[in-house]
Amino acid sequence: MFDERQRLETLKTIAETLNQCQHKEDMLQQVLKQLIQITHFESGWIFLEEEDIHLVADASLPTALSHDDKQPMCGEDCYCINSYKQGSLTEATNIMSCKRIKKEIEAGREDTNGITHHATVPLKTPTETFGLLNVAAPNRSTYVKEELDLIEAVALQMGTALKRIEQYEKEEMRVRLLEQLHTLSKRVRNAKNIEELSYITLEELRKLLPIEAISIHIQGFQLGDDEVEKHVQLYHHYELSDQKDMLNIRFRRRLKPMETDTLDLAIEYVDLSFRDLRLQDREKDMARFNERARLAQDLHDSVNQLLFSVVLTAKGAKTLTKEDSLTQQLDSIQTMSSDALKEMRTLIQRLKPHGLEEGVLSGLKQHADKIGLENNVSSKGTHRMPNAIEEALWRIGQEALHNAKKHAQCDRVSITLHKQQDHAILIIEDNGKGFDQEAYENYPSFGLKGMCERAETLGGECEIQSGIGKGTTIRVTIPFS
Numbered sequence: 001m002f003d004e005r006q007r008l009e010t011l012k013t014i015a016e017t018l019n020q021c022q023h024k025e026d027m028l029q030q031v032l033k034q035l036i037q038i039t040h041f042e043s044g045w046i047f048l049e050e051e052d053i054h055l056v057a058d059a060s061l062p063t064a065l066s067h068d069d070k071q072p073m074c075g076e077d078c079y080c081i082n083s084y085k086q087g088s089l090t091e092a093t094n095i096m097s098c099k100r101i102k103k104e105i106e107a108g109r110e111d112t113n114g115i116t117h118h119a120t121v122p123l124k125t126p127t128e129t130f131g132l133l134n135v136a137a138p139n140r141s142t143y144v145k146e147e148l149d150l151i152e153a154v155a156l157q158m159g160t161a162l163k164r165i166e167q168y169e170k171e172e173m174r175v176r177l178l179e180q181l182h183t184l185s186k187r188v189r190n191a192k193n194i195e196e197l198s199y200i201t202l203e204e205l206r207k208l209l210p211i212e213a214i215s216i217h218i219q220g221f222q223l224g225d226d227e228v229e230k231h232v233q234l235y236h237h238y239e240l241s242d243q244k245d246m247l248n249i250r251f252r253r254r255l256k257p258m259e260t261d262t263l264d265l266a267i268e269y270v271d272l273s274f275r276d277l278r279l280q281d282r283e284k285d286m287a288r289f290n291e292r293a294r295l296a297q298d299l300h301d302s303v304n305q306l307l308f309s310v311v312l313t314a315k316g317a318k319t320l321t322k323e324d325s326l327t328q329q330l331d332s333i334q335t336m337s338s339d340a341l342k343e344m345r346t347l348i349q350r351l352k353p354h355g356l357e358e359g360v361l362s363g364l365k366q367h368a369d370k371i372g373l374e375n376n377v378s379s380k381g382t383h384r385m386p387n388a389i390e391e392a393l394w395r396i397g398q399e400a401l402h403n404a405k406k407h408a409q410c411d412r413v414s415i416t417l418h419k420q421q422d423h424a425i426l427i428i429e430d431n432g433k434g435f436d437q438e439a440y441e442n443y444p445s446f447g448l449k450g451m452c453e454r455a456e457t458l459g460g461e462c463e464i465q466s467g468i469g470k471g472t473t474i475r476v477t478i479p480f481s
Contacts, residue, residue: 010038014154018161022168024048027161028057032133035154036060041135043115045073046123048131051254053081056131062113064104072100080120084132092121092148092155098136114138121151124159133158170258177262180208184266188273197277198223201247201270208266209259210252218245238267241274282450310337360390360426361417364397371405374412381419389478392458393417393426396451400428400474403448408432408472423460423479430473434466451476 017030032044036059045058045065055073058066065072076085078099083089096119101112118136122129133155184204191197198216202224205214212234215224228235228248238247247267255263314334318327361379368375385393397415404410410432418425448464451474455462460478 010035010150011153011157013038014157018157022165024162024165025056027165028158029059031154031158032057033059035135035151039135039150040137042113042137043118044133044135046131046133047081047084048123049129052076053084053131062101062115063111064109065100065112067109072104080118080132080134083120084122084129089120089122089132092119092152094119094143094148096120096134097141117141119143119148119151121148121155122159123155123162125156125163128159128163130159130162173256173258177208177258180204181262181266181269184208185269188269191273191277194219194274194277194281197270197273205249205266209255209263211249212252213250214248216245216247236263238271240267240271241278245274307337307340360385360393360397361415363394364401364415364428367398368401368413368415371401373401373405373410375415376412377415377417379417379419383419383421385419385424386480389424389458389480392454392460392478393424393476396454396462396474396476397426397428399451404428404430404432404472408434410471422481423477426474426476428474429471431471434468434470434472436468437464437466 013034014031017034018027028046028048032046036042036044043060043062045061046056047053048056053076055070058070058073061070061073076082080089080096083093097117098115101116104110105112115136115138117140118134120132120134123131123133133151135151184200187200187204188197191200198218202214202216205211213225213228215222215226215228218240228250231250233254234251236249236251238249239245240247247270311334314330314337318330318334321327321330361377365375365377401413404413408430410430412431414427414429416425416427418427452462452464455476455478458478459481460476463475463477464472465475466472
């Protein structure tokens with residue numbers, strides 16, 4: 001039994017140990033050993049509740065419970081843990097038959113050191129519980145109030161220390177995660193291209209979180225682990241850059257709330273970096289196209305027209321002479337000028353983007369055929385469109401057809417091109433499932449936003465009309481001015 005002096009000395013010794021420890025497993029192991037040494041209890045063990053309830057500390061376990069690397073202490077199938085999980089174990093209990101020892105005796109292992117029952121008490125603070133403290137003595141099936149009061153006081157001390165360590169570890173984790181998140185954000189911002197950004201993303205995410213496997217699917221190829229096995233709790237899938245790229249991650253364990261928040265921020269940084277690089281690539285493509293379009297327009301307006309004039313001049317000059325030698329020279333001039341004019345027209349045509357060689361409508365029809373959309377095309381008007389407008393309508397039409405196939409899940413589209421005297425109108429209608437425009441008004445769709453931005457850059461507008469079950473109509477109007 002314990003008198004008040006022994007009780008205070010025990011609590012003082014344990015309090016000193018608790019104040020010196022910063023890691024919970026070491027702290028629990030040291031405190032448990034001290035408790036067994038300075039009391040008449042001869043064995044003890046502690047179960048801690050983290051992702052599951054498991055053994056974290058023990059002292060002087062009988063052989064029946066410590067063989068095979070303490071295998072009998074694994075698992076949650078015992079009376080004390082069941083009571084704890086059901087919420088019925090709220091204070092020290094002194095009559096708790098040990099189911100684990102019963103199983104070992106039934107299996108023929110009777111080296112239990114005379115232990116059959118143990119006292120058990122939850123490790124807790126006034127507001128939280130962390131696990132269980134069990135102590136036992138040989139040939140005892142009950143413990144007096146003084147003994148239970150002591151282990152309850154010790155359990156409260158341990159629970160308070162666990163709370164302190166938990167808060168310390170959270171702060172330590174927060175600092176580490178913020179430092180690594182800062183490094184990740186800095187590196188992804190400095191990536192020069194999509195491939196470099198992909199490698200940086202894989203490398204930094206592995207440093208940031210307990211990742212078991214990770215892969216990124218981008219621009220038609222995959223980086224990282226060959227296959228990321230799916231698991232309902234450990235598998236995470238992210239779509240980057242408006243679903244054009246995919247990131248798959250499998251973790252070694254369930255993430256803590258702070259880790260989940262950090263992961264969400266990291267994915268936002270990575271996603272914004274992918275979008276920024278894609279916008280830069282688009283700007284470079286636009287710059288290259290504008291230069292090609294300017295060159296094609298200059299050739300058409302200057303050299304092409306001059307060659308055409310030479311052909312007409314040579315043809316007209318032949319009607320003004322009857323000298324054979326002069327007529328032959330004029331024939332030669334006309335033939336060479338005609339050949340040069342054909343080559344110039346071919347060169348101008350090659351300066352147009354791939355897909356526009358035969359015009360916007362033909363290019364969109366070929367694209368619809370390529371992605372498996374039944375299509376009906378029609379055209380009104382014969383006015384010639386500037387190259388920049390042809391390119392814009394071609395890119396907008398490509399995106400509209402892509403959306404119709406992937407998101408609207410339609411099988412048929414109608415494409416109409418009106419070429420008026422001072423403007424062009426492109427209309428693409430699908431028979432897909434449509435969407436609620438009000439719900440998607442602020443939806444961050446890179447595709448829809450990009451279509452409108454292309455039209456607005458040239459002083460035009462892009463109207464989108466849709467409804468659930470009513471299909472979608474894209475109407476693009478761009479003035480030639």
